[in-house]
Amino acid sequence: MGPVLADKLRLGRRPGRQPxxxxxxxxxxxxxxxxGRCNCYNRASxxxxxxxxxAMRITCIIHSLAGGGAERVMAALASAxxxxxxxxxxxxxxxxxxxxxSVNALVRRVTLDLMRPSRGRWSAVTANARRIAxxxxxxxxxxxxxxxxxxxRTNVLTLLALAGTSVPVIVSERSNPDxxxxxxxxxxxxxxLYRRAAAVVVLTSAAAEIVAPWTAKPPIVIPSALSVPxxxxxVPxxxxxxxxxxxxxxxxxxxxxxxxxxxxxxxIGRLERExxxxxxxxxxxxxxxxxxxxxxxxxxEGSCRAELERQRAQLGLSxxxxxxxxxxxxxxxxxxxxxxxxxxxxEGFPSALLEAMSAGRACIAFDCPHGPAEAIRDGVDxxxxxxxxxxxxxxxxxxxxxxxxxxxxLGSRAAEVGERFSWSTMVDAxxxxxxxxx
Numbered sequence: 001m002g003p004v005l006a007d008k009l010r011l012g013r014r015p016g017r018q019p020x021x022x023x024x025x026x027x028x029x030x031x032x033x034x035x036g037r038c039n040c041y042n043r044a045s046x047x048x049x050x051x052x053x054x055a056m057r058i059t060c061i062i063h064s065l066a067g068g069g070a071e072r073v074m075a076a077l078a079s080a081x082x083x084x085x086x087x088x089x090x091x092x093x094x095x096x097x098x099x100x101x102s103v104n105a106l107v108r109r110v111t112l113d114l115m116r117p118s119r120g121r122w123s124a125v126t127a128n129a130r131r132i133a134x135x136x137x138x139x140x141x142x143x144x145x146x147x148x149x150x151x152x153r154t155n156v157l158t159l160l161a162l163a164g165t166s167v168p169v170i171v172s173e174r175s176n177p178d179x180x181x182x183x184x185x186x187x188x189x190x191x192x193l194y195r196r197a198a199a200v201v202v203l204t205s206a207a208a209e210i211v212a213p214w215t216a217k218p219p220i221v222i223p224s225a226l227s228v229p230x231x232x233x234x235v236p237x238x239x240x241x242x243x244x245x246x247x248x249x250x251x252x253x254x255x256x257x258x259x260x261x262x263x264x265x266x267x268i269g270r271l272e273r274e275x276x277x278x279x280x281x282x283x284x285x286x287x288x289x290x291x292x293x294x295x296x297x298x299x300x301e302g303s304c305r306a307e308l309e310r311q312r313a314q315l316g317l318s319x320x321x322x323x324x325x326x327x328x329x330x331x332x333x334x335x336x337x338x339x340x341x342x343x344x345x346x347e348g349f350p351s352a353l354l355e356a357m358s359a360g361r362a363c364i365a366f367d368c369p370h371g372p373a374e375a376i377r378d379g380v381d382x383x384x385x386x387x388x389x390x391x392x393x394x395x396x397x398x399x400x401x402x403x404x405x406x407x408x409x410l411g412s413r414a415a416e417v418g419e420r421f422s423w424s425t426m427v428d429a430x431x432x433x434x435x436x437x438x
Contacts, residue, residue, distance in 0.1 A: 271302030
């Protein structure tokens, strides 16, 4: 059962629908007619069509907004749907105190404070029963016409919570479902419950092939995307040597390459085993002596911090490897770097890689499942290294660190990734899918 590409979904237009607004503040833009408020809006400038599109009540669900790529996409997607005049409720299972991503003020935010760790199996059973009951009540109060859930365990909880209701539930897998193993009973429940979903979204065609046996309908491929601020610098700081060179760079002429000064390798992501940062430290240590003016900074946080700090000390590189934690916004850190490295064991679709490429950085990535090979055109706008081959990663880093012209060539083409994975394309795909459920 092959995947259904998102751009082939039919747009569900319902100009005659009049959804209720009892539980929602008025949207930012209200269209007024002689008959009163109009629940349809014209989006010709976005879609090329003059047909009105009905506003919808949409409830989005995710465990939290405290993490990395999936949380960033959910926060921004909920905000974008609100800006398109949909009434959006965003439910998180946590208490919201550790949020790293903000949402539009018109998104109705609901925090359930149900993420406390369990003490034993029976405690876990009762905690999940409580999550299911609370989630069901919260969704009912939002009166949705469609529900969108992100991430595997949250997807399972959402489908359990809404069992027996008529609300269409769309679930989105945000990682590699083959590599991101779930313990029992989640591993048993996921394939059974996904058959009840109105639609299952995955990030890549490879993920769709894995998920297809679990679904009643072919999975829908909607790749991740990014929204790049207009102020992002696409030429590394060390390339620009003076005002004249900066002006030439802005004008599109070839910038002058700086020969001296500190250079920086950057990594971004959760400090967890699947991200493979201990391999990046090992590779950097292999080439550090050959490139004494280079440092490594890894932006992120997680359970492997202490292990990485010990490794850094054992390598004798405490003065050249920085672990500053999460950094937001990440764009200034990217602008100050020369080379981005993705050492992951597996990915869903690497948002950090897209961010680095869009900022015009030279990028190196393990060719792990899934995502890097779909973003990087090897040798054109980045370098792909055989998965799990740390010596090959070190060799690729050595090559880029020693060749500023190569870094500039790769980075100048990398910025094209924003055209291939544009934010508006992803939001359009999710909006079409949600509207098709009516």
